[in-house]
Amino acid sequence: MERRVVVTGIGLVTPVGIGTETAWKNICAGVSGIDTITRFDAGDYAVKIAAEITDYNTEDFFEKKEARHLDLFVQYGVVASRMALKDSGFAITPDNCGRVGVITGCGMGGLPNIEKQHNALLNRGPRKISPFFIPMVIPNMASGNISIDIGSKGPNLTLTTACAAGTHAVGEAFNYVKNGTCDVVISGGTEAVICGLGVAGFSAMKALSTRNDDPKTASRPFDKDRDGFIMGEGAGMIVLEEYEHAKARGAKIYAEVIGFGLSSDAYHIAAPPEDGEGAVRAMNNALLSAGVRPEDIDYINAHGTSTSLNDRGESRAVHQVFGDHANKIAISSTKSMTGHLLGAAGGIEAAFLALSITDQIAPPTINLHEPSPECDLDYVPNKVRKMEIKVAMSNSFGFGGTNGSLIMKRM
CATH class of the missing domain: 3.40.47.10 (Thiolase/Chalcone synthase)
Structure with a gap:
């Protein structure tokens, strides 16, 4: 009998709010999370707007020393995963941890830190490069740190298929639960590349909106006056669980993934x-x-x-x-x-x-x-x-x- 797969937990860190209740309420109310860039001085850039997360405080979720060694995309992924797991009510134990996986999507990894460390190399020399540089920026550090944080010991994967990565990650998680490899997989996507290099790169491709004077209306899908996308950041993680497994523990079920x-x-x-x-x-x-x-x-x-x-x-x-x-x-x-x-x-x-x-x-x-x-x-x-x-x-x-x-x- 083919195993069914259901969504039992959701965690969101988004430009329209942190936490599922806040983010979803704002989405349904039509609230825009797009505004003028504050992450760096974009005065000389053709594009001066992005969908930043402005209400995120690292110290609400991590100790200072720990946070210094975690790129922002990793932090977002860990926080969203904690939220999703808590929402699901599922407890990872030594007995079940081998049947719990983490599969994340990420397009570019720690681009802001690459930019920062490259500047340090050019301006101050190779001795100023952080020993944490490589572990901070490679894309699979989101899934790796999530696994460490929650104690899951099943599959630990990251897909880097550009803008389809989050969907591909959830799809693979669906397959892993469906085929019996896992009973539970925490899956989704995380990204944080709003930096000078990222904005300049996409801007050079003419991919971004230049509606700098009216950020809230800049993202206008399907409208005749659309002129490009707006860079955003954040993470969305869901808990995918085998249906009978979820049913046996009385879990709340949002929806069933079927294809x-x-x-x-x-x-x-x-x-x-x-x-x-x-x-x-x-x-x-x-x-x-x-x-x-x-x-x-x-x-x-x-x-x-x-x-x-x-x-x-x-x-x-x-x-x-x-x-x-x-x-x-x-x-x-x-x-x-x-x-x-x-x-x-x-x-x-x-x-x-x-x-x-x-x-x-x-x-x-x-x-x-x-x-x-x-x-x-x-x-x-x-x-x-x-x-x-x-x-x-x-x-x-x-x-x-x-x-x-x-x-x-x-x-």
Whole structure:
């Protein structure tokens, strides 16, 4: 008998709030977490806005000495995982720790620390490089430190598939629980690369919005005036658990994960195919994995980055996959509020998907005032929608042409 997989815990550290209750309340209220950059002096930069986490205090979660050796992306991941595990009510013990895994997604690792240590090397010489430099910045230090923090001794993996990393991590966690490798996996994504080098790099690609004079309206997925994405930071972690295991301990269940699909565009390192062909295959593979029909999908949390190419390609892909049913699906991009958390995006959006199913609510796509002619679907503009959501999907597409789609359903 195939094992079923359910979401029993959620932890969120986001630009719209720390903690699931706060973040979800603000998402449903259409609150934007985007503002002028404070992390560094962006005065000479073309892009001066980002979705920073401004209410995070390291000392609320870590001792000073410990925090000095943990990059911010690692801290966010550890904190979100602690929240998710506490929310699940599951206790890791010496008897069960070998059946508990950690699988995280991360796009770029400790980029701000790379920038900082490189400056130290150039200005003060090699003796000024911290011995903690390498262990602080490599992407798998999030999953490694989470495992150490919570005491899990099962699989410990990190996927670095750009903006699809969080979704791929949750999808792999789903497979590990489904196939019996683990009973519980803490999974999601974490990222913290708002620094001069990161902003300058994406800006050089012309990928970021330059709506510096009005940050709150800068992220406008599917709108005709969209001009690029907004860099965000944070972490979203969920606890995936085998259903009978969760049921036996009386766990709260948010939703059941039923499908995961992935694909490659094999087209371009940064641009999707105009017809969204790779996204089409990822969504179709997820539907096949879940054993549901296209017309069973009620809601999609879109990748929806607010870039011209992505929003057009995703809209075309949805039309191809769902046919006449496409116009009946509620679709929203929570990136309109959180910005784009890169490797962490799929983690927080998987959490939002589970919460949408639990509360039977489709969050809004804010700043959508005049849809682009090539984006002609129901994007839940500007206001939260109470609706029946039995089955829902979340999409993530990353540089390198890597795609992932998750499907969850109401229990």
